[in-house]
Amino acid sequence: MTSTRPIAPTQPPATPFLDWPVVTDPAAWAADVAVLGVTHSEPYPGDPQPNDQTRAPDAIRRYSSQFADPPDHWDFDLGTEFARVAPTRCMDGGNVTWASGPFDAYAARVTELARRLLAGGTQLIVLGGDHGVTIPILDALAVLGRPVHVLHIDAHLDWRADVRGVARGYSSPLYRASRAPHVRGMTQLGLRGTGSARRTEVEAARAYGSHLFTAAALHRDGFAPVLATIPDEALVYVTIDADGIDPTEAPGVMAPVPGGLRFADLAPFLRSVATRHRIVGLDVVEVAPSFDATNGITCITAGRLIVNMIGASWAPTGAFGGDARVKRE
Numbered sequence: 643m644t645s646t647r648p649i650a651p652t653q654p655p656a657t658p659f660l661d662w663p664v665v666t667d668p669a670a671w672a673a674d675v676a677v678l679g680v681t682h683s684e685p686y687p688g689d690p691q692p693n694d695q696t697r698a699p700d701a702i703r704r705y706s707s708q709f710a711d712p713p714d715h716w717d718f719d720l721g722t723e724f725a726r727v728a729p730t731r732c733m734d735g736g737n738v739t740w741a742s743g744p745f746d747a748y749a750a751r752v753t754e755l756a757r758r759l760l761a762g763g764t765q766l767i768v769l770g771g772d773h774g775v776t777i778p779i780l781d782a783l784a785v786l787g788r789p790v791h792v793l794h795i796d797a798h799l800d801w802r803a804d805v806r807g808v809a810r811g812y813s814s815p816l817y818r819a820s821r822a823p824h825v826r827g828m829t830q831l832g833l834r835g836t837g838s839a840r841r842t843e844v845e846a847a848r849a850y851g852s853h854l855f856t857a858a859a860l861h862r863d864g865f866a867p868v869l870a871t872i873p874d875e876a877l878v879y880v881t882i883d884a885d886g887i888d889p890t891e892a893p894g895v896m897a898p899v900p901g902g903l904r905f906a907d908l909a910p911f912l913r914s915v916a917t918r919h920r921i922v923g924l925d926v927v928e929v930a931p932s933f934d935a936t937n938g939i940t941c942i943t944a945g946r947l948i949v950n951m952i953g954a955s956w957a958p959t960g961a962f963g964g965d966a967r968v969k970r971e
């Protein structure tokens with residue numbers, strides 16, 4: 643469970659997320675919502691280290707003023723002011739960076755920090771990093787002591803047991819989720835094109851019982867069938883690979899694939915999930931700032947999804963037509 647021994651502070655961000663107070667001392671963490679930047683995952687041999695995605699946490703924060711105006715400004719996605727629905731205790735917990743030493747120690751530190759926040763009832767917003775960042779966060783979800791349903795938005799399946807002997811890289815987060823006893827189910831949406839998955843991985847995901855939705859199926863049938871795959875009683879963890887979003891709205895990724903999910907569909911979908919279920923955490927990974935448009939639209943799209951999710955999570959009963967009785971239990 644949560645350790646009481648002292649733990650090293652995180653690195654302060656270049657600018658805070660949404661002007662939230664920055665708290666780098668984990669002993670002082672107490673919040674309803676917290677942002678945590680997690681820059682690294684286990685690198686593959688030959689891949690650049692650090693990779694471009696390690697710069698994303700501060701890049702996304704830099705656009706905060708463009709994805710949320712001052713507190714008294716109306717948010718048309720939420721139908722109210724963000725500050726009116728967001729909880730008062732929001733904080734930016736800084737960045738957990740990996741400068742040297744074994745990756746195992748870094749991953750354990752990420753898990754311990756996430757566990758502290760989750761154990762305190764904090765809704766955890768993780769800014770990656772590549773998709774391997776999700777793996778130590780998934781490990782931390784065990785502290786909740788209740789079944790978790792993983793909702794995964796991505797062009798790719800990410801179900802590799804390993805790639806060239808590396809088990810905690812960006813091609814493996816959903817495989818790792820499938821091995822975690824506290825993860826009881828999974829819904830994966832936005833799949834298209836090709837990626838690291840071969841027939842073996844697709845068959846393994848189907849055998850596990852993951853609900854797979856191609857982007858094409860969502861464009862054809864809408865998102866209602868996706869909502870139906872999330873059990874009423876489950877806590878939900880959301881992992882958003884920015885390449886799940888269409889590259890017109892999220893061009894700043896390493897592996898863009900045409901035909902992706904649109905913000906106009908994803909934002910109301912996330913609001914629906916947040917209204918019906920308790921979202922215990924959400925990560926946005928794989929934003930590659932060097933490939934973003936000069937206006938930062940990938941960072942802004944990521945930020946808007948986060949704002950929509952937080953707003954709907956904390957909105958009063960009845961907002962967005964959801965059933966708060968399920969969500970608050």
Ligand SMILES: [Mn+2]
Pocket residue numbers: 773796798800812883928
């Ligand atoms: Mn991914």
